[in-house]
Amino acid sequence: MTSSVLPTYNRAPLHFVKGEGAWLIEEDGRRFLDLGSGIAVNALGHANPELVQVLTDQASKLWHVSNLYEIPQQEALATKLTDVTFADRVFFTNSGTEACELAVKMARKYWYEKGQPEKVEIVTFSGSFHGRSTAAIAAAGSEKMVKGFGPILGGFVHVAWGDHEGLHNAVNDTTAAILIEPVQGEGGIRPLPDQCLQGLRKLCDEKGILLILDEVQCGMGRTGRLFAHEWAGITPDIMMVAKGIGGGFPLGAVLATEAASSGMVPGTHGSTYGGNPLGCAVGKAVVDRIADPAFLDGVRARARTLRQKLEGLVAAHPDTFEEVRGMGLMIGLKTKIAPADFVQAGYNAEVITVPAADNIVRLLPPLNITEDEIAEAVTRLDRAATALETR
Numbered sequence: 001m002t003s004s005v006l007p008t009y010n011r012a013p014l015h016f017v018k019g020e021g022a023w024l025i026e027e028d029g030r031r032f033l034d035l036g037s038g039i040a041v042n043a044l045g046h047a048n049p050e051l052v053q054v055l056t057d058q059a060s061k062l063w064h065v066s067n068l069y070e071i072p073q074q075e076a077l078a079t080k081l082t083d084v085t086f087a088d089r090v091f092f093t094n095s096g097t098e099a100c101e102l103a104v105k106m107a108r109k110y111w112y113e114k115g116q117p118e119k120v121e122i123v124t125f126s127g128s129f130h131g132r133s134t135a136a137i138a139a140a141g142s143e144k145m146v147k148g149f150g151p152i153l154g155g156f157v158h159v160a161w162g163d164h165e166g167l168h169n170a171v172n173d174t175t176a177a178i179l180i181e182p183v184q185g186e187g188g189i190r191p192l193p194d195q196c197l198q199g200l201r202k203l204c205d206e207k208g209i210l211l212i213l214d215e216v217q218c219g220m221g222r223t224g225r226l227f228a229h230e231w232a233g234i235t236p237d238i239m240m241v242a243k244g245i246g247g248g249f250p251l252g253a254v255l256a257t258e259a260a261s262s263g264m265v266p267g268t269h270g271s272t273y274g275g276n277p278l279g280c281a282v283g284k285a286v287v288d289r290i291a292d293p294a295f296l297d298g299v300r301a302r303a304r305t306l307r308q309k310l311e312g313l314v315a316a317h318p319d320t321f322e323e324v325r326g327m328g329l330m331i332g333l334k335t336k337i338a339p340a341d342f343v344q345a346g347y348n349a350e351v352i353t354v355p356a357a358d359n360i361v362r363l364l365p366p367l368n369i370t371e372d373e374i375a376e377a378v379t380r381l382d383r384a385a386t387a388l389e390t391r
């Protein structure tokens, strides 16, 4: 098949024409239960009526004006985010990758303004994913990401995930920041234990360096807390957010403390679309909903149900699955077969999952999936596993 689209993706031959909550409807009428949420994006389900209302209301008034002017919707969303997090300042982007760009610039500028311009290095971890820009691929550093793309942006130091000694050796007088996902997403749903995140915070405090958390995938209620780092009782200096925050509208953000963001004065950064009225109106509705403690209680309850049922699924299919891991509604099924084969079997059973590294099939359902849908989802996953075992 020839397509006019640049062939950078391996796409499944599925054509979804409509979404309703946790369901995606194919052109041919089949109804798929969506445990992928467009890679943790549609956090409140497809075509959420409340979000549709907010989007269409704003769309009929004003979409875009640029950051040459004040944008009340942007102010309102920033205020909401600073109210419910560690942050004092917020910059809005259109994606996680752009959030990564600013996080890197902000950390370096912080040290430059402090009169320590030699502090530029950012320590990152194997298996991490921060986006596809030149800075983001340099941050991840894997051959798969950087090979063929010319000189790699300097200033990133890579440490093996879980290598404490390597981490301590990597931090020196030129270190500006440590950048880590509290739960690796693309890397295969690998949660960082609470004590490791606490240890990172302590190390950063001792050395006076900045802690940057990439919560693009694990944030916005995904783990059952508004942000994953809350479980460890620590706060970062800078945090990247995207995916779930727009509920499907392209929106990202960098949240930071007053101190960490102090170098970003007028003229140092910008984005034409970033923080546009349309995106921020939707984002505000999403954050209002997800930050509600009662909603997060519900996420944790649904996560417990799903986890329990998945433990049963794994026990029932020992030749297909090795274990369940993850936090909240950010779950990995470690497979003994190629994860892509399981994802395909899922399509046949009309349930959508997402592969990840480390032989993981990811489950990232909408945060408001119902208990009945969870039961139905696991029935379909069971059907997929059985079909693979009897082929």
Ligand SMILES: *Cc1c(COP(=O)(O)O)cnc(C)c1O
Pocket: 094, 095, 096, 097, 098, 100, 129, 130, 131, 132, 181, 185, 186, 214, 215, 216, 217, 218, 242, 243
């Ligand atoms: C998806 C992702 C990104 C990149 O976000 P985009 O919106 O695709 O640019 C960065 N970090 C993490 C952890 C992600 O999961």
